[in-house]
Amino acid sequence: MTSPLPIKFYQTGTFTVGNRLLDVSVRSVQSDSQRNNSLNSGHRACQGCGEALGARYALDAAMRAVNGRLVVANATGCLEVFSTPYPESSWRVAWLHSLFANAAAVGTGMAAAMKVKGRTDVRVIAQGGDGGTVDIGFACLSGMFERNDDVLYICYDNEAYMNTGVQRSSATPAGARTATTPAVGEAPGNVMNQGKNVPLIAMAHFIPYVATASVADLRDLETKVDKAMRVHGARYLHVHVPCPLGWGCDTGDTIKVARLAAESGLYPIFEAEYGEITGRRMIRKRVPVDEYLKLQSRFSHLFKTTEGRARVAQIQAIADRNIARFGLVPEGAPA
Amino acid sequence: MLKQCEGSQAVAEAVALCRPEVICAYPITPQTHIVEGLASLVKSGALSPCEYINVESEFAAMSVAIGASAAGARAYTATASQGILYMAEAVYNASGLGLPIVMTVGNRSIGAPINIWNDHTDSMALRDAGWIQLFAESNQEAVDLHIQAFKLAEELSMPVMVCMDGFILTHAYERVDVPTQEQVDAFLPRYVPRQSVDPDDPVTIGAMVGPEAFMEVRYLAHAKQMEALELIPQMAEEFRRVFGRSSGGLVRPYRCEDAETIVCALGSVNGTIQDVVDEMREAGVKIGSVSLCSFRPFPSAALGKVLGHASRVITIEKSLSVGIGGNVSHNLRMSLPGRDTKVYTVIAGLGGRAVTKASLRRTFEAAIRGTLDPLSFMDLNVKAVERQLEREKAARRTGPAAEAILRDLGPTVGASASTTTHGPAAGAAH
Structure with a gap:
C-alpha cells in the first residue's frame, strides 16, 4: 500500500483561507488527507454541481465530528440518483434511500433504533433536495422537528426539481423561469412571491439548532455541521447549492453565483438556537440583485422588458427586506 | 392466560x-x-x-x-x-x-x-x-x-x-x-x-436499479x-x-370431505359461514367451507386440494374489484386448472353491512339450485340503486349520489341496521 498523496492547498482568496498557513488543528475538514470522502469521486453529478459539493463537505464534517459513527437517510432526488447508479455507490457512509417524501421520518426510525439498541454513539443525518424537503417531504420534516427527534436534516436547496428536468418547487425564487413556469405570457417565470422560508418555519418549532449555509462559504458550512452534530435533538441545516444546469449559469460560476446570492441579501446566512437567531453572516460587499440575476439565464427574461425591470425591482425589495430583517449590514451602512 | x-x-x-x-x-x-x-x-x-x-x-x-x-x-x-x-x-x-x-x-x-x-x-x-x-x-x-x-x-x-x-x-x-x-x-x-444501516459495516441500501x-x-x-x-x-x-393450539396455516377447511359445494372466504365471516354449513349439513346438504388464512402468498395448491372434488365454489367477498367483481374468486380460479367447477362470486358486507346467516343460506341454496348469478351482491338494495339510476337518466344535475340514496332510505335506517329493514318503504315519509 502506498501512503496517501500529500494534498496541498493554496491561498485562493479571502474567503478560502489557505489551509497550509493554518495550524493543523484549525484547518478545514476537507484539507485533512484522512478525511472520509463520504461522497466519493466517480459519481454522476453534472459539472459544477453545487449539491455534490455541499453534500461532500457536510458529510465529511459530520463524519469527523462523530468519529465516523454516522448513518444517513437520503430522499429521492439528484443527490440519490447521481450517487447510486446500480451497482455502484459513491457513498462511504452507511446510507439508505427509501422514498422522496420520507427522509426525515426514516431518520427518526433510525435514531429510535439506535436508541433502543443502546447505540447512543451512532448519529443520524437525513438529507434531501428542496423538493424532498420543503414540498413533498414537509410533513415528515415538521413531524420530526415537533417531536425533537435526534436527527440532523440537511436540505440542499437548488431551488427547483432538477432531477426531473427543472420544474418549479416552492423554493423556486420569484420570477425564475423553470420548465413549469416558462418565460412566456403576461407574467413570465415564477410567481412574484416571498417564497416559503423553511429555516424560519424550522425555528418556529423551537428546535435546538437551525442554520442556513452556502457553498460560497464552505468553512462556514463545515463549522455549522460540526456544531449541529455536537447537539442532540432535531436540527436543521439549509444549504444553498447552485445548479448550473437548472439556473443557466456557467459551470465555473457555482461558487460565484452562490456568493452573490448571499452578498445581495437574497439568501441570508444565519443560525438560530431554540427559535432565536444567534448569529448571522454579515454582508461584506453589498451588491444589487442584478449582479446575481444576470449570471443566470433563468432570470434573463426579466431584463428584456420594462415589466421585467419592475420585477427586478420587486426582487431587490425582497433582498432589502431580508437585509433589514436579519440585520445583514451594519447599521448606518449605505444601502 | x-x-x-x-x-x-x-x-x-x-x-x-x-x-x-x-x-x-x-x-x-x-x-x-x-x-x-x-x-x-x-x-x-x-x-x-x-x-x-x-x-x-x-x-x-x-x-x-x-x-x-x-x-x-x-x-x-x-x-x-x-x-x-x-x-x-x-x-x-x-x-x-x-x-x-x-x-x-x-x-x-x-x-x-x-x-x-x-x-x-x-x-x-x-x-x-x-x-x-x-x-x-x-x-x-x-x-x-x-x-x-x-x-x-x-x-x-x-x-x-x-x-x-x-x-x-x-x-x-x-x-x-x-x-x-x-x-x-x-x-x-x-x-x-x-x-x-450500520457504521460498523457501512453499505448502500436503496440504490437506483x-x-x-x-x-x-x-x-x-x-x-x-x-x-x-x-x-x-x-x-x-x-x-x-x-x-398447544392450531392457528394460522394456509387454508382451514371445514366439513369439506365429501362436500359438493364449498364456500370460501377471508376473515371473521368464516364463523358465520360455518354455522350455516352446520345447519345445512343437518338438512342433508353436502356443503363445506374453507377459510383462506393466507391471501398473499395465495395458496393455490393447498386450496386446489381442498376444492378438488367440489362441483361448485362460492366465494363470500368483502371487497369489490370494481369493473370485474371478485378479488378472491379471481385468485381462486388459479387453484382450479382444467376443472369445470362452477365459481360463484358473492360480494357481501361492504361498508359494514351485516352478513347474516339467513342471507348466506339463501345465497348458498340459490347456488345449489343453479339460480345464482356468477356475480351477485348479497342483500343489495336493488330498488335504491335503480331509483338513482333512473334519476340520473332523467336529469343531468342530480347532485351527489350517496346523499340521494340516503334521502330515499329515510331517517329510520342506521348503518348498523340489518338489511332486511332496508327498503324503499322506509323512506316513504320523504
Whole structure:
C-alpha cells in the first residue's frame, strides 16, 4: 500500500483561507488527507454541481465530528440518483434511500433504533433536495422537528426539481423561469412571491439548532455541521447549492453565483438556537440583485422588458427586506 | 392466560410479547385501541426497551418503521382503511427493501363515501405490494397470527400484514388465551437483520436499479412468497407444538370431505359461514367451507386440494374489484386448472353491512339450485340503486349520489341496521 498523496492547498482568496498557513488543528475538514470522502469521486453529478459539493463537505464534517459513527437517510432526488447508479455507490457512509417524501421520518426510525439498541454513539443525518424537503417531504420534516427527534436534516436547496428536468418547487425564487413556469405570457417565470422560508418555519418549532449555509462559504458550512452534530435533538441545516444546469449559469460560476446570492441579501446566512437567531453572516460587499440575476439565464427574461425591470425591482425589495430583517449590514451602512 | 377481553387489547398484548423495539402509530378507526394499548404498555415500562413514536401520518408511520427496521430494530405499526392508502408508497418500499415489518390492518372500507365499518377493500388495495397477508378468523387467531407474523417476516426478510376485521374483531370482547412471555420467547428468536444501516459495516441500501436487474429483484420477492407457502404451514405446526393450539396455516377447511359445494372466504365471516354449513349439513346438504388464512402468498395448491372434488365454489367477498367483481374468486380460479367447477362470486358486507346467516343460506341454496348469478351482491338494495339510476337518466344535475340514496332510505335506517329493514318503504315519509 502506498501512503496517501500529500494534498496541498493554496491561498485562493479571502474567503478560502489557505489551509497550509493554518495550524493543523484549525484547518478545514476537507484539507485533512484522512478525511472520509463520504461522497466519493466517480459519481454522476453534472459539472459544477453545487449539491455534490455541499453534500461532500457536510458529510465529511459530520463524519469527523462523530468519529465516523454516522448513518444517513437520503430522499429521492439528484443527490440519490447521481450517487447510486446500480451497482455502484459513491457513498462511504452507511446510507439508505427509501422514498422522496420520507427522509426525515426514516431518520427518526433510525435514531429510535439506535436508541433502543443502546447505540447512543451512532448519529443520524437525513438529507434531501428542496423538493424532498420543503414540498413533498414537509410533513415528515415538521413531524420530526415537533417531536425533537435526534436527527440532523440537511436540505440542499437548488431551488427547483432538477432531477426531473427543472420544474418549479416552492423554493423556486420569484420570477425564475423553470420548465413549469416558462418565460412566456403576461407574467413570465415564477410567481412574484416571498417564497416559503423553511429555516424560519424550522425555528418556529423551537428546535435546538437551525442554520442556513452556502457553498460560497464552505468553512462556514463545515463549522455549522460540526456544531449541529455536537447537539442532540432535531436540527436543521439549509444549504444553498447552485445548479448550473437548472439556473443557466456557467459551470465555473457555482461558487460565484452562490456568493452573490448571499452578498445581495437574497439568501441570508444565519443560525438560530431554540427559535432565536444567534448569529448571522454579515454582508461584506453589498451588491444589487442584478449582479446575481444576470449570471443566470433563468432570470434573463426579466431584463428584456420594462415589466421585467419592475420585477427586478420587486426582487431587490425582497433582498432589502431580508437585509433589514436579519440585520445583514451594519447599521448606518449605505444601502 | 385465558381472559375475556377486547380483540384490540389482546392484539396489543400479543404484539408486546413479541418484544417490538420501535412502534410507530397514527390513529385511525378501528385500529386505535391496539395502538392505545401498546402506548400504555410502553409508557408504563411493561414493554421495555421500546421506542413508541407518535407520528404525524400513516406515511410517516411506515417510514419510521422502515428506518427502524433498516437500522436493525424489530418494528411494528398498525393502520386501517384510508391509512393504508396514505402510506401505500411506503408499503411497497418496505417490501422492496426486504424489511420484516409487521403491521396490523383493522380492516375497514375505503371512501368516498366515508364509512368507518368493516370490509376488506383496504388490504385488497395493497395485495400486490409484496407483503404477506394473513387474515384472522377470530380474536384468538389474531393474537396467534401476530406471534407467527414476526417469525415469518424475519425468517424471510419480508413484511407481514395481519388483517383482522374492524369492529367485528377489533372491538369484540371474547375469550382469548394470551400466551406467556416464556412461550413467545421459546417460539420467536431475537431479530437478526439480513442487512442493516450500520457504521460498523457501512453499505448502500436503496440504490437506483435499472432494467438490467429490476425484474430479478421483483422476482425474488415472488420466490420468497413461494417459500412462504412452505414456511407458513411449518410455522403453524411449530406454533401448535409450543402453544398447544392450531392457528394460522394456509387454508382451514371445514366439513369439506365429501362436500359438493364449498364456500370460501377471508376473515371473521368464516364463523358465520360455518354455522350455516352446520345447519345445512343437518338438512342433508353436502356443503363445506374453507377459510383462506393466507391471501398473499395465495395458496393455490393447498386450496386446489381442498376444492378438488367440489362441483361448485362460492366465494363470500368483502371487497369489490370494481369493473370485474371478485378479488378472491379471481385468485381462486388459479387453484382450479382444467376443472369445470362452477365459481360463484358473492360480494357481501361492504361498508359494514351485516352478513347474516339467513342471507348466506339463501345465497348458498340459490347456488345449489343453479339460480345464482356468477356475480351477485348479497342483500343489495336493488330498488335504491335503480331509483338513482333512473334519476340520473332523467336529469343531468342530480347532485351527489350517496346523499340521494340516503334521502330515499329515510331517517329510520342506521348503518348498523340489518338489511332486511332496508327498503324503499322506509323512506316513504320523504
